[in-house]
Amino acid sequence: MTTAVAAPRHGDLRTTEHSLNRAFQRYAVWVRVLVVLPCAGIGVMVTPDPYLPAAIAVGALALIWCGFSLRWLRQRPPEPVVAAAAALVVLVAGLTQQWTGPDSFNGWAFAIASITAIGIQYELPNRPWLALAVSVTAAIAYTAGTALPSTKPDDLLLGVRLLAETGLSRLAYVVIRSRARAADRSIARAAEQRKAASVAAARRAAEREYLATLHDTASATLLMVSLGVAGTNERSRAWLPERAGKDVAILTALTSAPAERGPATLGSPGAEVDLVALLADAIEHPALAVEHRLPPSLLLPATPGLAIAHGVAEAISNVARHASVRTATLRVDSIVGGHGGGLVVELADEGRGFDPNAVAEHRRGLAGSIVGRMAAAGGSAEIESAPGEGTTVRWSWHG
Known part of the structure; x- marks a missing residue:
């Protein structure tokens, strides 16, 4: 038409x-x-x-x-x-x-x-x-x-x-x-064509954000429940209701935001988030203890901040499911103070590792929730791993 x-x-x-x-x-x-x-x-x-x-x-x-x-x-x-x-x-x-x-x-x-x-x-x-x-x-x-x-x-x-x-x-x-x-x-x-293309691109980005967030929240929680990870001890049993509530809150905020707002649906354009607070929530996992070195606070624009936090949560979930270890290490290195400069966030484990090139294309965890989402936010994500040599995931963003 x-x-x-x-x-x-x-x-x-x-x-x-x-x-x-x-x-x-x-x-x-x-x-x-x-x-x-x-x-x-x-x-x-x-x-x-x-x-x-x-x-x-x-x-x-x-x-x-x-x-x-x-x-x-x-x-x-x-x-x-x-x-x-x-x-x-x-x-x-x-x-x-x-x-x-x-x-x-x-x-x-x-x-x-x-x-x-x-x-x-x-x-x-x-x-x-x-x-x-x-x-x-x-x-x-x-x-x-x-x-x-x-x-x-x-x-x-x-x-x-x-x-x-x-x-x-x-x-x-x-x-x-x-x-x-x-x-x-x-x-x-x-x-009009440019406007239509921009709206279509924003909607596609919102759809990708929704799928990635759904994968990171409800899907990941349900997977842990199905694998018996959530509910094996008192800590995990206390963690599950809180995690489910947070998943519902995130999905509710995501679906109620206009599609044209693009990936930063949890913050208005130009809004900032405290990356440290987001990471503190992301590393909470019933089956994995995450040692971390985090500054007191670190303000970032909402889009890259949410992309990093969601990516870290997905990476931690992957470590808990596949790495056969109980601990991982998270560190944040800011460049020129972080705000207005840049930063590097790194999550490392000493687990069994894997070949990133051998991951099936339909698996959204790496391609969508980590690499794709960070690229859409204007940064980059790198995955270094090999069988038997552990895994390091590195998120980089320059303001």
Whole structure:
């Protein structure tokens, strides 16, 4: 099933269309200014003396308009104000042709009308009807101003030319805008795909965390019960209810956390845990005594801290079941104080050992609960063992 992806809203500052419109507005204003100022200046200079006062007045109005247009690039007024200013200038320049030049064709008046009719489509990209009104005003004003002193058909056709230029300018903008909107839709679609992939990855990580935690808690406890380890003496009988309660608490917290939170489901993002407290709980086992060298406390981010603690608990359970020893040694070496630096946690026993490469792939204890979980937390776990030479499991994390 496919899902329709909406492009970002056109007013959104992050859209390609918005950036395109802003660029068009700047370039349209600058192009108009660079056309109007020289044309008005040259027009005034070549105007005969009897027409000079009116030409100077129209040229001054064009100069003021250009100045305001450049200022509005930084502090833009409402779009009707921009349109009204443009309409005023083209009206004055078009209707005063009989007073600003002796010829039927007033070149600089036509240049002002033409560049305004074209450029206003890009200055007001989101107000097409307002831009069209300015262009029609320019065409009518120029045609009317030309018709007053002369009725030559060629001169009157210039007004039609202005309308044609307006249509072509708007069409060009619409074509370019359609490509910008297509780019926005592509960006939105890619963002949705990244979001979906991120959510799917988080859910897979949560599923892996759940399976690993289930293996480390309830499954491990039930296995010890089935093997008769829990219940052989007074210590183990007292240990079993407490262990079962802790298993239930951990699984309840795990299943009630949102899937999107990923592996650190027992702590909010950015939370810290005391690794020493977690390890003190992890080494409690009815069939194994763990000698340890632990600092008073050691704060870590929740994700690596929980990964190490769960891994240690799983490794201790493996030692109790397979190593044929009654003791193991746990030590923690912090690097640069642990918090913000790194640490190494090492669990060693002198049991019968095994070949790590010969462990079946479906066994989750080593691959999932120890190596995989630590890798997902941004650290690493190494297992050194050989038949008859004991086993050392080493967790490393660098902040």
